[in-house]
Amino acid sequence: MKQIYLAITLFLVTSVAVIGQNKSGLELMSHSGNQFKYISEGSKVSVYKYGKRYKGNLKGLSDKAIIINSDTILVSQIQQLYVQTSLSMPGGLVLAVPGGIASGGGLAIIGSAISSGNLGAILFTGIFAIPIAAIGIFGTIKGVQLLSRGKKFSSSRWKYTIAVVPPAVK
Numbered sequence: 001m002k003q004i005y006l007a008i009t010l011f012l013v014t015s016v017a018v019i020g021q022n023k024s025g026l027e028l029m030s031h032s033g034n035q036f037k038y039i040s041e042g043s044k045v046s047v048y049k050y051g052k053r054y055k056g057n058l059k060g061l062s063d064k065a066i067i068i069n070s071d072t073i074l075v076s077q078i079q080q081l082y083v084q085t086s087l088s089m090p091g092g093l094v095l096a097v098p099g100g101i102a103s104g105g106g107l108a109i110i111g112s113a114i115s116s117g118n119l120g121a122i123l124f125t126g127i128f129a130i131p132i133a134a135i136g137i138f139g140t141i142k143g144v145q146l147l148s149r150g151k152k153f154s155s156s157r158w159k160y161t162i163a164v165v166p167p168a169v170k
Helices: 002-020 088-116 119-148
Strands: 024-030 036-040 044-049 052-059 065-068 072-074 082-085 151-155 159-165
Touching: 024 044, 044 065, 082 119
Parallel strands: none
Antiparallel strands: 024 036, 024 159, 044 052, 044 082, 052 065, 065 072, 082 151
């Protein structure tokens, strides 16, 4: 009975200690001041600093710097930040799949119109099929970019600061 009591007590004490730790992250505020984003420690990010790319998990935040893998980057040096958010995967799929269908359909219509040699079909292709294929290709490219890199936060539109979130008091 004592062993069960000690095991339960040890479990509860360690869980409270883990929950009670401060969490730090990167806070993003748009320059217009109407949007805020919070990127928690451990998120997958890609940072561009002076043309060089650093990719990995965000960790080890200090007052003015972030650590990605073993590289320390000052917040003031970040030019572009790409973050894999919770909406990156579904958003990328929503763009890529219909874009692939539209581009495939548009290219099929273009191919059939050219092979028929009919003037009306070629005119229809120029008015409808080429824009559909172009929009589909653009959507597919943007969807794949969103899937692979995540959402872009440029320093020209966003201000980066380190934020420490205190534990929630219950």
